[in-house]
Amino acid sequence: MTEPTPTSSTETRELISFRVGEQEYCVDIMAVREIRGWSPATTLPQSPAYMRGVINLRGAVLPIMDLAARIGMPTTEPNVRSVFIVVQAGDRTVGLLVDAVSDILSITDDMCQPTPDIACENVRHFVRGIISIEGRMISEISLDRLLPEREALAA
Amino acid sequence: MDELEAIKVTFFQECEELLADLEGGLLAMQDGNDDGDTVNAVFRAVHSIKGGAGAFGLEPLVRFAHVFETLLDALRSNEIPGTPDLTALLLRASDVLADHVSAARGLGVVDMDASAAMAAELKIATDPNAAPAPAAAAPAEEAPAPAPAYVDAAAPIVIGAPQSGIGDGLDDDDLGFDFQPMTITLDAQAADAAVLDGNVWTVSIRPKSDLYRKANETALLLRELSRLGPIQATLDDSAMPALEFLDPEAAYVTWSVRVETDQGEEAIREVFEFVDGDCDLEIVRGEAPVADVLATLLDVAAPVPEPEPVVEAAPLEIVAEAPVVEAPVEAPAPVVEAAAPAPAPVSAPAPAAPPVAANAPAAAAKPAQIDVPGPGQSVIRVDPERIDRLIDLVGELVINQAMLAQRVGEYGIAPSSNLAMGLDELEQLTREIQDSVMAIRAQPVKSVFQRMPRLVREVANMTGKQARLVMDGENTEVDKTVIERLADPITHMLRNAIDHGLESPEERKAAGKNPEGVVRLAALHRSGRIVIEVQDDGKGINRERVHSIAVKKGLISPDLTLTDEEIDNLIFLPGFSTADKISDVSGRGVGMDVVKRSVQALGGRISITSRPGLGSTFTLSLPLTLAVLDGMVVDVAGETLVIPLACIVESLRPKAEEIRPLGPVGSVLAVRDSFVPLIDVGLTLNYREHSPAATEGVVLLVEGEDGSRAALVADAIHGQRQVVIKSLEQNYQQVEGVAAATILGDGRVALILDVDAVINLRRRGPPLPSDPTLIAAE
Numbered sequence: 037m038t039e040p041t042p043t044s045s046t047e048t049r050e051l052i053s054f055r056v057g058e059q060e061y062c063v064d065i066m067a068v069r070e071i072r073g074w075s076p077a078t079t080l081p082q083s084p085a086y087m088r089g090v091i092n093l094r095g096a097v098l099p100i101m102d103l104a105a106r107i108g109m110p111t112t113e114p115n116v117r118s119v120f121i122v123v124q125a126g127d128r129t130v131g132l133l134v135d136a137v138s139d140i141l142s143i144t145d146d147m148c149q150p151t152p153d154i155a156c157e158n159v160r161h162f163v164r165g166i167i168s169i170e171g172r173m174i175s176e177i178s179l180d181r182l183l184p185e186r187e188a189l190a191a
Numbered sequence: 192m193d194e195l196e197a198i199k200v201t202f203f204q205e206c207e208e209l210l211a212d213l214e215g216g217l218l219a220m221q222d223g224n225d226d227g228d229t230v231n232a233v234f235r236a237v238h239s240i241k242g243g244a245g246a247f248g249l250e251p252l253v254r255f256a257h258v259f260e261t262l263l264d265a266l267r268s269n270e271i272p273g274t275p276d277l278t279a280l281l282l283r284a285s286d287v288l289a290d291h292v293s294a295a296r297g298l299g300v301v302d303m304d305a306s307a308a309m310a311a312e313l314k315i316a317t318d319p320n321a322a323p324a325p326a327a328a329a330p331a332e333e334a335p336a337p338a339p340a341y342v343d344a345a346a347p348i349v350i351g352a353p354q355s356g357i358g359d360g361l362d363d364d365d366l367g368f369d370f371q372p373m374t375i376t377l378d379a380q381a382a383d384a385a386v387l388d389g390n391v392w393t394v395s396i397r398p399k400s401d402l403y404r405k406a407n408e409t410a411l412l413l414r415e416l417s418r419l420g421p422i423q424a425t426l427d428d429s430a431m432p433a434l435e436f437l438d439p440e441a442a443y444v445t446w447s448v449r450v451e452t453d454q455g456e457e458a459i460r461e462v463f464e465f466v467d468g469d470c471d472l473e474i475v476r477g478e479a480p481v482a483d484v485l486a487t488l489l490d491v492a493a494p495v496p497e498p499e500p501v502v503e504a505a506p507l508e509i510v511a512e513a514p515v516v517e518a519p520v521e522a523p524a525p526v527v528e529a530a531a532p533a534p535a536p537v538s539a540p541a542p543a544a545p546p547v548a549a550n551a552p553a554a555a556a557k558p559a560q561i562d563v564p565g566p567g568q569s570v571i572r573v574d575p576e577r578i579d580r581l582i583d584l585v586g587e588l589v590i591n592q593a594m595l596a597q598r599v600g601e602y603g604i605a606p607s608s609n610l611a612m613g614l615d616e617l618e619q620l621t622r623e624i625q626d627s628v629m630a631i632r633a634q635p636v637k638s639v640f641q642r643m644p645r646l647v648r649e650v651a652n653m654t655g656k657q658a659r660l661v662m663d664g665e666n667t668e669v670d671k672t673v674i675e676r677l678a679d680p681i682t683h684m685l686r687n688a689i690d691h692g693l694e695s696p697e698e699r700k701a702a703g704k705n706p707e708g709v710v711r712l713a714a715l716h717r718s719g720r721i722v723i724e725v726q727d728d729g730k731g732i733n734r735e736r737v738h739s740i741a742v743k744k745g746l747i748s749p750d751l752t753l754t755d756e757e758i759d760n761l762i763f764l765p766g767f768s769t770a771d772k773i774s775d776v777s778g779r780g781v782g783m784d785v786v787k788r789s790v791q792a793l794g795g796r797i798s799i800t801s802r803p804g805l806g807s808t809f810t811l812s813l814p815l816t817l818a819v820l821d822g823m824v825v826d827v828a829g830e831t832l833v834i835p836l837a838c839i840v841e842s843l844r845p846k847a848e849e850i851r852p853l854g855p856v857g858s859v860l861a862v863r864d865s866f867v868p869l870i871d872v873g874l875t876l877n878y879r880e881h882s883p884a885a886t887e888g889v890v891l892l893v894e895g896e897d898g899s900r901a902a903l904v905a906d907a908i909h910g911q912r913q914v915v916i917k918s919l920e921q922n923y924q925q926v927e928g929v930a931a932a933t934i935l936g937d938g939r940v941a942l943i944l945d946v947d948a949v950i951n952l953r954r955r956g957p958p959l960p961s962d963p964t965l966i967a968a969e
Contacts, residue, residue, distance in 0.1 A: 078940040079830055080919075081876030082927045090919070090932060090940045095587030097932045097940055099923040128922045184924065 051141045051167070053174050054121065054134040056104045056112070060174040061134075062141060062167065067123045067179055071137055074118040084184070085111060088133055093122065099183075100131040106182060108158035125179040132182075141174070143167055148176065202243045204572060206292045209236040211638060213285050218644050221278045230267040233281075235464075237263055240292065249295040251306070256291070258310045259284050262317040268457055271316065280316055282645060284309055390420070390453050395473040396446040402469035409446060415462045420452035575671070578631055585621075585628045586915040592621045593936035629816060633668040636714045636721070639677045640665045643685060643712060650689045657696050657706055658689050663713035669721045670816035676793055677723065677813070683786045684725040684809040685710060692727035692807050702804070704728070716815075723811040732801035734758045741767060751864070759801050763787040791894075794820060794837040819913050822943060823891065824935070825905040828873035831941045833914055833933055834903070838946040840892040842908060847886050860885070860902040862892060870953045871904045872944070876928050895947045903949065916943065928952055 052071075053062040077089030077100045086105035090097050100120055105111040112118065112133055120131035148165040164178040216233035219225075241256035263281070265271050287301070287309045294301040394416065398409055416422050427445040431437070450459065456474055463472050596614050604611055644660050651658040669677075688710050693699075696706035711726040734755060741761045742749045753761075761767060765784040790797045795813035814821065814837075822833035823842070849861045850869065859866040869890070871882035882904065891903045914933035917940075919926055930945035 076939075078932075078942060079878065080923075080926050080942070081878065081929065087923075090923070090942075092590075092934045092938050092940050095583065095590065095917075095934065097917045097919060097922060097934075099919075130922060 048142050048144050051143060051174075051176065052121065053138045053141055054119075055136045055138055056107075056134050057109055060138060060172060061103070061163075061177050062174050063121070063123060063132075063177050063179060065140065067125070069122040069124060069129065071119055071121050072131070074114045074116070074120060074133070088114075091131065093129075093131075096129070098122065098129060098131050100133055101182065103132045103134055103177070103182075107162050108156065123179055125183055128183055130183060141167070141169060143169065151175075199247055201572070202247065203292070203296050205243065206240055209240050210285065210289050210292065211641070212236045213288070214282070215641050217278060217282050217285060218641060220273065221275070221282070221644065225273045225278075227267065230263070230273070231464075234260065234263040234267050237288070240288070244295065247295075251301065251303075252288075252291040252295045255288060255306055255310055258313045258317075259288060262313045264461070265317050268454075268461070277316060280312060284313055390451050391477055392450045392452065392456070392459060393475045393477065394446075394448045394450055394459060395471075395475075396448065396463070397471040398442045398444070398446075398466070399469050399471070400440060400442045402466050403440075403442060405466075405469060407466050407469065412462060412466065413446070413448065416448060416450055416459070419454050419458055419462070420450055422451075423449040425449075573631075575632075578628075582628050582632070585625050589621055589625055589915070590934045590936070590938065592618055594938045597937060629670065630668075632671045632816070634671050634674050635666045635668050636674065636677065636723075637665040639674060639681060640712065640714070642678065643681065646682060646685060647689065647710060650686050654690050655695060656689055656693045656708060657699075658693055658708045658710055660685075661709060661711045663711065664715050667714040667716060667721060669714075669813070673721065673793070673813055673816060676789075680786050680790050680797065680811055681712070681723060681725070683783065684723075684811065685712065687783065688725050688727040688729070688807070688809065692729035692731075694730050698730075702730075717812070720812045721815055723813075724808055725811075726806060726808040728806040731803040731805055731807055732759050732762070732799070734801075734803075737761050756800065759799050759807075762799065763797070791837060794835055796837060819915050820933075820943065822912060822914050822933075824909040824912050824941070825872075825889070825891070826907040826909065827876070827905050828878035830873075830878055831909070831935065831939070832872065832905070833912070833941050833943045834891060834893070834905075835930070835943065835946065836911060838893045838895070840894050840900070842889060842891045845885050845890045845902075850885050858885070860890060862902070865900075867892065867900045867902045868953070869902045869904060870949060872949065873904075873906075875949055875952050893946050893950075895950050899950060901946075901950045901953070903944075903946075914941075914943070 050065040051062040052065050052068055053060055055061075072093075075091055077091045079089045080087055080099070083089075086102045088100040088102050090099050092098070102112050112135065114133060117136055118133060119137055120133045121137070122129060122131050147169065148167050150165055151160055151163045152166070159175070162178055162181055163175045165176050167174045167176060213233055213236040216229050216236065219229050220233070237256055237260045241253055241260055244252040244256060259281075262271075262284075266273055266277070271277070287306050290299070290301045291306065293299045396409065396412065402409075413422065413424055425447040427447060428443065430445070431443040437443075452458065456476070459474050460472075463470065592614075596618065599611060599614055640662050643662070647658050647660040650656075689708070693708035693710070694702065694704075699706050699708065709728050711724070713724045713726070715722050715724075738747075738753070738758050738761070741747045741764065744766055746761065746764045746767060747753070763783050763786075765782070767782060767784065787797050790811060790813070793813055795811060797809065797811045799807055799809050801807040820833075821836040823836055823839055825832050825834060845860055850858055851861060851866070852858045853866075853868075858869045860869050869885055871885070873879040874882045883906075885904045888904045888906050889908050891905060891908075892900060893903055894900050912935075914935070917932045917934065919929065919932050926942075928945055928948045930943045930948075932940050932942050935941050
């Protein structure tokens with residue numbers, strides 16, 4: 037629901053693109069709630085390295101995920117220019133830590149290519165497809181798969 | 192049908208309240224408070240449930256409620272005496288009624304056999320002379336008790352034919368004017384109903400507009416009257432104005448009803464109980480000028496709502512005149528409105544009700560007002576989710592306000608400046624709003640307390656003890672979330688007090704006490720918490736026995752010296768039960784340890800004090816709400832954590848000689864005579880890899896839900912604070928070692944430590960040699 041699949045290839049969609057390291061990624065604009073500057077997060081114990089922790093977003097506890105670490109790259113060292121993109125993934129709201137937001141893209145689906153086979157497992161899992169625009173290569177993130185399944189922990 | 196569903200939901204909400212009223216009233220009766228008001232209140236509760244259920248066609252519920260109501264009716268008219276046995280029966284019947292309500296709601300099923308048996312019992316209680324056989328055999332046939340009498344007295348049924356014409360006749364101007372009544376006599380055994388003159392009453396009813404505004408209607412009253420005996424109703428519409436002057440919402444007619452009944456004036460008056468003041472009522476013994484029956488006759492109401500053949504055969508004569516005659520347009524129109532949708536629960540759109548009943552508003556030239564009658568008009572029903580949302584928002588407001596204040600402080604603005612003073616006011620307002628919002632959810636503990644007298648009686652019967660329950664502070668208010676969790680621990684404490692606390696009547700007499708033991712259940716507010724006390728005047732805890740059992744079961748080491756208080760609280764240890772064999776009452780596989788655990792899970796504490804020969808007191812204390820938590824804010828490896836205050840036994844700065852290494856990695860802390868495992872929170876939660884020396888930090892002695900103790904090492908303590916609990920699962924998932932999160936005054940998220948999980952994590956980590964004295968410390 038958060039990533040509406042267009043019915044025809046000529047329908048345009050808007051995406052927000054951002055930089056993670058030297059690479060460019062994007063998510064559907066409809067899933068983006070807001071973009072905020074970096075603020076230090078409270079570390080969560082017993083959590084994977086890509087979970088930066090939780091922050092207070094107007095009274096809600098928002099988990100922050102390091103997108104680079106999530107797709108298998110070295111963890112991001114947040115600096116003053118770092119931002120997090122608050123996205124809706126399923127019934128959960130998460131913040132994605134990225135290096136910088138680039139721009140808003142309008143694309144049609146025929147501009148979207150399937151993820152090449154050579155890519156590593158993580159990339160194939162999290163990238164829906166690759167968009168080629170003005171000579172840039174932008175990978176679209178599959179938000180549904182970013183968050184781990186909720187696991188009920190035994191006491 | 193959404194609208195109908197919504198009304199149904201309201202009905203069930205009311206049922207809950209009515210059932211509570213019913214039980215409260217019955218309990219008051221049981222305490223000897225059986226004055227007329229109480230009995231009437233009890234009757235009304237059942238009556239209202241029946242009425243609403245009838246409107247929704249909830250047949251089994253209506254049938255049972257009817258039998259129940261009949262008995263209550265007999266009781267309040269003093270036809271049968273109120274006895275403790277009867278009250279006990281009524282209490283049991285109220286349980287069955289509650290089951291029926293739940294079943295009608297789709298929650299659970301009714302044991303129909305039990306229901307039938309109860310209905311039969313109720314009937315026997317209503318009329319001991321009535322043959323119980325058919326009632327017991329056919330539970331479905333729950334006809335009104337007085338019905339058989341009328342079958343014998345069989346009078347003719349007069350059916351006015353034209354009521355079907357009312358709806359059609361809207362535009363048919365000449366319908367009403369010279370309309371000929373048809374009288375059909377239906378009964379075979381007529382004739383022999385020689386009615387004594389003394390049994391004839393004439394009731395004159397002049398409804399006021401208010402009667403209809405309150406969604407009452409004359410047809411129902413007439414129907415109710417017909418239960419007393421054959422009736423003959425005449426309508427006097429002489430006050431009806433011409434059509435152009437007619438106020439469609441006003442009442443113009445007067446009914447004159449001839450009733451043959453062997454019941455007294457009181458019984459007739461009771462029919463009008465709900466419309467008291469909303470109609471002029473005159474009841475005269477004997478025949479009155481009813482005889483001058485008007486030309487047009489119309490049957491208004493069928494005998495009784497139950498469609499059983501027996502009931503339909505009940506003879507009844509309702510002769511009425513349709514006001515249609517005078518107001519052909521005004522009157523029938525609302526009929527269609529009242530009968531088709533179901534916005535008015537009282538106007539009986541139920542399939543069970545005979546269709547004629549729906550014509551009643553027409554007969555009275557009045558549309559039924561859509562008015563959901565509820566006890567206490569000033570009460571608003573609100574979806575709890577809305578309140579929760581409000582509480583969330585206010586919580587955020589508090590945090591925001593605190594952040595703002597902190598920023599202002601950082602900018603070095605003088606406290607006397609307008610800005611700072613404005614902020615102070617804001618703070619006060621915010622706190623007041625928070626208190627008020629929390630008060631919305633607060634409810635008196637009464638709803639839980641009023642279930643207890645029955646429990647006490649049952650337990651006392653089962654154990655052969657004599658016990659009297661004294662309750663105090665029933666109006667003490669506490670958050671709804673907590674109320675729901677109070678019943679179980681109170682139940683256990685009471686059971687325990689009677690089963691283990693009180694002596695048998697013989698023992699009590701021998702000890703020079705009143706054979707009847709007293710158990711006191713009290714609720715009070717103390718330092719921002721609710722305290723529940725259960726006190727008995729029994730023999731107190733047999734400390735020697737408790738101690739020896741604890742030793743025998745390996746719960747404590749034999750040479751451990753314990754204070755009296757410590758011995759008393761041994762009964763909360765897992766696996767401890769003083770009853771030699773598990774008794775029916777306190778046993779049930781649930782010991783006081785389970786109670787203690789469930790109480791601690793709510794952030795509460797439970798303890799017992801005892802004086803030999805004088806009795807014991809259980810004290811249970813719980814936070815007033817589960818939305819906020821009292822916590823100790825601590826620093827661990829640069830992170831801020833909140834440790835629930837309820838878990839903390841004490842905090843201390845350990846001396847070097849109190850810390851003893853045990854095994855390769857572990858160490859324990861000597862706390863007086865016992866050794867408690869030391870747990871470095873930072874290490875356990877992977878905040879750091881090496882723990883600093885415990886002597887440099889602060890140690891919090893905590894107690895887990897299972898009673899095990901541990902010494903948590905933190906770097907520094909910031910102090911105590913009340914925090915708003917925020918879920919981690921909402922946007923992420925559970926995190927081991929973390930119970931929830933909260934937002935501190937600086938706007939940052941702090942995690943609330945799950946003490947039990949931390950203890951367990953530690954146990955699974957580098958293994959600590961197990962030593963029973965560690966677990967059973969104290």
